[in-house]
Amino acid sequence: MAFRHRRGTAALAAAALLGVTACSAVLGEDRSLVDASSLAVGVKADQPGLGLATGDGGFEGFDVDVALYIAGQLGVPEENVEFVGVTSAEREQKLISGEVDMVVATYSITPARKTQVTFGGPYYVAKQDVLVRAEDTGVQGVRDLEGRSVCQGAGSYSAVRITEGLGIGVEQVEAPSYSACIDMLREGTVDAVSTDNLILAGFLAEDPSAFRFVNNPFTDEKYGVGLPHGDVEACEAVNKAISRMYQEGTAEELLETWFGATDLDVLDSVPQFEGCV
């Protein structure tokens, strides 16, 4: 585990007092992140607006700020939070190996992932949407994509949801990453890019006049806080922190900071949590 424990010494003293058998019965054998005094948090390094490496070893974006807020609510000060860049494929493995304690990296909660990871949140429910060139007025709804080319990042299921889920015939183009997709859209090599609207908004915020949303959100992508599997206590604490983040208006401010330049309809009410057990 990467985190340090505040109650470490106290637990040892108690163990000595009570004897070993009592210790496991009384204190529980599982340690929880709620006792951590420092945290290693996995974030994206290449997702503008969400998690982006700043070049000086730091990271910035909505996910980064959300992670800092949650850490603060767990009693971990900002200087004790260490960010680690993770790719989509690495998220489970880094969490399971203990290299990171928490993952806040556009990490969609799915039933399959829930068998390996305990998810706090979601802290935001993004929707799958479509980004097209600003001057391309031919696409008003997702059904107008029929026969057009849609780019998706490697390993993504976004286009499948359009073809299989909605039965719309689009030409699927796969690029190594979404930033490559955006470049292709700008150059006119593809007609549309489809993925979570929050990810698209991050790119759009960098160049608000070049693209526009089709604004026809059709699936829920629940961005969760990945936690070590079975850490129910931490999960409940994270949920409480997220509730507070929305109640205090911090979530709204952060969404405004990172995506305010776009016409994205952000949700400023707390999402429906997934449940910790």
Next chain:
Amino acid sequence: MTTTEPPVRPAPRGRSAARAGWDVLRTWTATTPARVWLLTVLCVTTVLGLFASASFTLGQTREGLDVLGRDAGPQAMATTELYLALADMDAKTSDVLLMGTDHDLGSGRDDALEQYEASRKQANEALLHAASLTEGDTVEERNVQEVLEGMGAYEQLATEARLRNDEAEAPPGEVDGQALETYRRATLMMHTELLPKAFNLGLDSSAIVRADHEERQASVAVGLLGVGGAGAAAMLALVALQGFLRVRFRRRFNLPLLGATLLTGALTLGAVLALDTSGGYQREAKEEGLDAAMSLARAQAIATDMQADQSRYLLDPEMADNYQQVYLERAQQVLFRPVNNLEDYYDAVEEVAVSYPELPGRGGAGEDDPGTLGYLGQKAQDAVLPGHEDELAEVLEAYSALQGQDEELRAAAGAGDTEEAIGVRMGITHSEDGAFRDYEQALGDLTDLHEEAFEQGIGRGDAVLAPWLWLLPAGAAALLLLILFGVRPRLTEYR
């Protein structure tokens, strides 16, 4: 019997009074009656310690059962039902809008409105439970407050939508434009503000119960160690007294003290066993009873919202794609199979119902198939009470039948036969023999089993502890008497 004792000497002059007093005490404690007294006091103290620690721990365990069984547990269950009640309000609103001027579709408009009213009442009651359970927790208290206020706003919008639709005399399936606009705002509010908070309140009430339960289990574990320790100490003291009397008075056995030693052992063992057994029942009540029942209640709540997406799909053609997609998403929460569209989902669900108790995708199927998950999947099967597998089988069958009806509905809608589609929809939601009603009933039967297990566990936990209400004081009193009988004859020899 005569034994010679060293005479008590007066303290020599020149020493301090304290020193003198100390000497007197030291000399006195060297005498046999003093030693008997000291050992007796030790025995009495440790017996009282045993009594105190056992009563305290028994009290704690009883309190834990009480909180779980009659306070936080049922309140958490009621809070879980808040989501269901709210989802049902929106379901009934959408049904009424879809019916339009044909008030006899399905089980009828009046029936739907009555159910709306009943759900509204239930939501209000659930909110009261939630308020009482989350008292003192600022985050959740605010959630309760916001749901309460949101409900008022939702009702206004829902009523307005209904009135506009009535005024426009909209035929079935052709909701008036303004009414639809208002309903969109209502259902958006329901789904972005009310339902998430209600669901989170339910989750939080489970969390409160879990934290309380675990804390109490931990302190009972400490208590058990205390009882065991106090019992051992009392037995040691009694054996020491026995041994001292035996050596000093050359008696073979002091029967009352022997009896007291055995009784102490029996009481300690009995109390530890009772506490442990009761704790076990309590854990069962929580895990096999309450947790499972709450999980099924969530399955019902989400399915309620899911089936209402059928009405929304039909009454709002512009948003039909979205409603179809969220229908699938909610369905996947209830019962998950790795598929990407509804067509495949129908087949997958049927496969689950047919192959049960074998769940598809379990083990060895690789990364693409994580198994049969969701509230009615692996989780439900793990929680099935022995001998009640059939009840879960019925739930899965009813769920599969419900999905079969959905397939018919969408096929009719896809073919442009709106009337047929509305007919199917109103059949599903029929309050007497609709497919959703069947599903609810099957799920209700299964939930009842877990609720019974919950009450039974609490009852058993209480029953195990009940005799100790009098056993413990009576045992302690008997111990004190036995010590008195054992020691008094010896002490009288020194009068």
